[in-house]
Amino acid sequence: MSLSGLFNARWPGVALFDLDGTLVDSAPDLTAAVDQMLAHLGRSPAGIDRVRQWVGHGSPILVRRALAGNIDWEPPRSKDDALFNDALNIFYHCYGQINGQHAKVYEGVESCLYRLKEHGCRLAVVTNKPEQFIAPLLKRLHLDHHFDIQIGGDTLPQKKPHPSPLIHAMEELGGTRGTTVMVGDSDADVSAAQAAGIPCVAVRYGYNFGKPIDALGADAVVDSLAELL
Numbered sequence: 048m049s050l051s052g053l054f055n056a057r058w059p060g061v062a063l064f065d066l067d068g069t070l071v072d073s074a075p076d077l078t079a080a081v082d083q084m085l086a087h088l089g090r091s092p093a094g095i096d097r098v099r100q101w102v103g104h105g106s107p108i109l110v111r112r113a114l115a116g117n118i119d120w121e122p123p124r125s126k127d128d129a130l131f132n133d134a135l136n137i138f139y140h141c142y143g144q145i146n147g148q149h150a151k152v153y154e155g156v157e158s159c160l161y162r163l164k165e166h167g168c169r170l171a172v173v174t175n176k177p178e179q180f181i182a183p184l185l186k187r188l189h190l191d192h193h194f195d196i197q198i199g200g201d202t203l204p205q206k207k208p209h210p211s212p213l214i215h216a217m218e219e220l221g222g223t224r225g226t227t228v229m230v231g232d233s234d235a236d237v238s239a240a241q242a243a244g245i246p247c248v249a250v251r252y253g254y255n256f257g258k259p260i261d262a263l264g265a266d267a268v269v270d271s272l273a274e275l276l
């Protein structure tokens with residue numbers, strides 16, 4: 048399925064991209080930061096296989112899951128809240144230092160972004176990652192020049208799967224529901240796009256909380272963004 052196939056043989060005017068698991072494999076850096084945080088708290092490391100499944104609902108929920116050692120963290124008791132606040136601060140400090148060191152741009156991403164730009168498409172990052180970490184990561188991986196706007200998980204009052212970050216980015220870039228596409232790797236992305244009324248492309252190589260993405264009802268599912276060209 049090509050991107051123009053989603054828009055009656057025209058290219059989209061606006062493309063919204065998820066970051067972690069879609070543009071960039073950031074799991075090695077996130078794992079290093081989670082494991083450093085756990086070590087500070089005297090706990091054993093989580094490891095990349097678990098962290099990969101915990102990414103996608105933003106850093107506070109990643110830290111909750113790491114403290115619980117499980118994707119289904121329990122709502123905190125007040126005692127746990129102090130621990131959580133400490134853990135989140137430690138995680139932010141560690142991740143700020145590691146962000147981008149081991150992260151890799153997925154195959155097919157650069158060619159897709161260049162081709163969209165050539166066709167006059169305006170591009171946004173719409174991620175649940177805290178805003179402070181987006182620009183340093185994009186810059187380090189030489190992706191920053193592609194994007195007209197970057198929306199993080201704490202940029203607006205709501206984050207994905209709420210549709211508002213997608214609608215906000217679309218409107219800022221002059222897009223409409225008939226000219227905008229969302230590209231993501233997880234249920235949070237597909238659900239947000241569906242709630243926003245925007246077509247969605249899902250990638251199979253990302254995280255999606257450790258589950259397959261094919262059955263979520265995305266308009267197209269691909270193994271590489273190069274398939275969209």
Ligand SMILES: O=C(O)COP(=O)(O)O
Nearest residue numbers: 067103104105174175176
């Ligand atoms: O949860 C995160 O920190 C990042 O998630 P996203 O880039 O897949 O939205």
